[in-house]
Amino acid sequence: MFNAAPFVASLGIRLVSIGSGICETELNVEPRHLQQDGFVHAGVQATMADHTAGGAAATLTEPGHMVLTIEFKINLLRAAQGERLSCRSKVLKPGSRLMVVESEVFCENAGTSKLVSKATASIAVVGSR
Amino acid sequence: MFNAAPFVASLGIRLVSIGSGICETELNVEPRHLQQDGFVHAGVQATMADHTAGGAAATLTEPGHMVLTIEFKINLLRAAQGERLSCRSKVLKPGSRLMVVESEVFCENAGTSKLVSKATASIAVVGSR
């Protein structure tokens, strides 16, 4: 799901670890990821939060099923400035038709890591494609 | 704000029109914008929805002020498949410190345009940088 998603690959988001109901990804911040004030664009954080949440949900689905985000909400907590983003997602409520997943995005800057955004996603589980 | 945001420019999102409390953008869908099932990635839609909302809010700020998204929520209503996305944002509630903006993302496919996602963003107005 990570290698197969062109948008995620094109941004440079890579899978770090994946387990039962959890997923972690990373991104090296480049100038192309920034908004007009030099911070990482909310859209980059939202993409990481959503896709990593989908990765966490996918670990709990039956074979032949896929996950589709119904909706997500993201709070941008601090301006994200630094050299690397990491995202950790965890399934808050598993389910055979619907899962709720939380994602936390951290920004690493000169050795310090800060929580920069937090998202909650509702993810539908649908039959095989 | 549009030309100055590297992430938005790198995705290919372009400003179509801007007025008092409203903003409209477009994007030609390319393979790099897709997720693993061939649909436009939620992160692309979220980026458009957020940035266009910021554009609409920025039209109502005093000189020397900037806009920062506090949070947004996006509902993905239909799988987005087609050749072009457009986004229309409108300020629902103006304010000197906080604005609430709605964004609708449409996908054009073979001459038909469908609403594929809708977002609501809370945007802070902050003093000059």
Add this chain to the structure above:
Amino acid sequence: MFNAAPFVASLGIRLVSIGSGICETELNVEPRHLQQDGFVHAGVQATMADHTAGGAAATLTEPGHMVLTIEFKINLLRAAQGERLSCRSKVLKPGSRLMVVESEVFCENAGTSKLVSKATASIAVVGSR
């Protein structure tokens, strides 16, 4: 669904009109609906927004099915002060398993009606009880 929901009845929320994908409700504001600053409590507005959204969604379900709110988000746009609240909900995206509904809450004060909050709800359609 309106008369059968004790919480909604106990608050004094009443059905005004209902049609295909739409629903409208009203509430006479009483001292018991207020928060500590004399405004209508966000919880009252959220209850109206959620329940009226459910009413709108229920008009589009097959017989024997029920609706359950998965999540909703509400933006409180203005302090709600006045003698009456009304809520209008409209299905933004119908579906056999999931619907997305928008609710607008208005507050009437001395003959003037203002939009005080807006919500978006994701509502699941589930088989007969």
Add this chain to the structure above:
Amino acid sequence: MFNAAPFVASLGIRLVSIGSGICETELNVEPRHLQQDGFVHAGVQATMADHTAGGAAATLTEPGHMVLTIEFKINLLRAAQGERLSCRSKVLKPGSRLMVVESEVFCENAGTSKLVSKATASIAVVGSR
């Protein structure tokens, strides 16, 4: 703020504990709190989640300031059936103008407590009334 809010008092929500950036409340479930299927209405949970979040935020404000919810989002994770609700709120991001607070609502049923909903609220800090 708890005793002074008529709506919260009228529902029977009571303060259990409050500390720096945290707040906890309880509610004995009564028939009047239910929706049409016998579960605790989402509006009751939303009211608890919002008000308890406000309580947590209020512990971190300067004297003479008040808190106002800008928006919140709540995910209803499970049908809430039981004899008691409890809500724990925690400030995720403090701030002098804006705070982000998370609330978890648990339902106790025959000695077992389950997480039934989770909310995230953006709360504005405004000058003295």
